[in-house]
Amino acid sequence: MLSPEELSRYSRNILLNEVKRAGQEKLKNSVVTVIGAGGLGSPALLYLGAAGVGSIRIIDSDILDTTNLQRQIIFKHSDIGRFKSEASSENLRSLNPYIRVEGIQARLTTENAKELLKGSDLVLEGSDNFDTKFLTNDICVEERIPFITAGVLRFEGMVMGVRPGMDACFRCVYENPPPPEHVPSCADAGVIGSMAGMIGTIQVTESIQFLLNDSERDSGLFGRILQVDSRSMEFRTISAVRRKDCIVCGALH
Template sequence: MSLPPLVEPAESLSVDEIRRYSRHLIIPDVGVEGQKRLKNAKVLCVGAGGLGSPALMYLAAAGVGTLGIVEFDTVDESNLQRQIIHGQSDIGRPKAESAANSVREINPYVNVVIHDTAIDRDNVFEIFGQYDLIVDGTDNFATRYLVNDAAVLLGKPYVWGSIYRFDGQASVFWAEHGPCYRCLYPEPPPPGMVPSCAEGGVLGVLCASIGSIQVTEAIKLLTGIGEPLVGSLMVYDALEMTYRKIKVRKDPSCVLCGENATVTELLGDYEAFCGAVSVEAQEAVIDATITARELKEWQDADKDFLLVDVREPAEYEIVRIPGSVLIPKGDILSGEALAKLPQDKQIVLHCKSGVRSAEALAALKAAGFKDAVHVQGGVLAWVKTVDPSLPSY
């Protein structure tokens, strides 16, 4: 369905702006009026990573007058494969500053506002309240639900995107005109069920595909042209090069935007609601966790144990802790690998950062391996504290 423009037009465009945006101005659906609306718009990008990079760059190029950037992370070399707003010289810099510099280079007429912080319950209303539209480029469920809930309570639309390996999704959530994120996903997936991009990987160019859809939807909302993805989910498969548009309806029982919704404040603890580790895993690691340095000491002392890497084969090929054997977490959780594990020696589990090994540890303890432990921080901790010559990823 078509929607009215989200913002009023600015008073005028300068001669320089007319030259810059001429290819927009000659599109009848956009024209001078539409470009004035973009100039007057205030858009917030939550995240300056894989999705935030193309979103910020094309929003800037399109002439959005004010761009806010919420980002607390710093640029890492592993980001550069997909986060194209940053470059080699930006490694170690705050992402918000790096992204802001790139935006100003693309378009000096854009007012850039940096929010060098993590979005949370305490600041989300104050930050969101400054903008007309939110573009969500986050990569974790806790922040996605927080963004959704704050947007619904403030009555603001937001453009959502998600990426994983070769697959992407995008939609527009605006409770006033259609469903919200909780209508599509009432509950987060069980902890460990959906790997993050850091664990499962992502095709770098996929970020551009989904990020460009997000910017297209933002422009349509701001200017009131076309039919935005309100009530629709766009699903993209890069390997098959297919797009599917799935209808999404408002859930009458949604606690935030349903027929009888009475919620007027944020819902509980988002980190707990979308916990990265299950309750069983949290309990399993109590008194069953060692550090990477302790693991090295055990190896140097020739302690008798089996070091099990529960990552995937592709990760094992990149970097591994010496002496480890590969048994993916899925084989442990399914029970397939349990018969292969020795009963006469201690089992030490590790993964990339400690999340998957905690889940595997819970399964082992439930199966009777009471003295099994896992390595806090996994391979990343080993590289950082024991052997920095190994690659990180």
């Protein structure tokens, strides 16, 4: 049930025919886990929280440093030196006291991933490394948790949604993590801060529509990959094709 304060706070959502009061209650009852409170996670978390997604978990092991503030907009200058999981959950609670936010100071590993992702209606993956992206894929597919993964570097970004058993998974497309020496990170190669914001915001916009259970909708980013190049401002969406011989999802129905 939504309180009068919540009805007022979310009125611009509720006005939409695709949301209404029932959709807002659905958001309130949703559990979303965000992996990485970084450049992608920051806008994703802010909009998930502002939209009234009722339970939000934040998984991050890092401590905030000065170089993060150029794009990680959930943090304040005074948060430097704090654990990102703690500072981001505190800042999100101060944006919206009507939601539950849990900060988990951990790095996703093969040992803890199943436990940390369990019970999520949706996972948003916005880490800065391929090992975490592949691990998120493998565990979410195994546990049949839908997820939206995204990446950003320099002036470019990508977003892909996966409903395990329905859509191609990350491994159907990329098979194995590239050797680390072949993959520049934002720390080596740089990134436009607002580019991370743009991709994280696309990720969260897709998430909210997914949580509203707009199952008739067949044009979003599930089963598809969006590639954005901000130098040319070209947005390209391509279909992700399931592979029968995929070692992770090949046998799933």
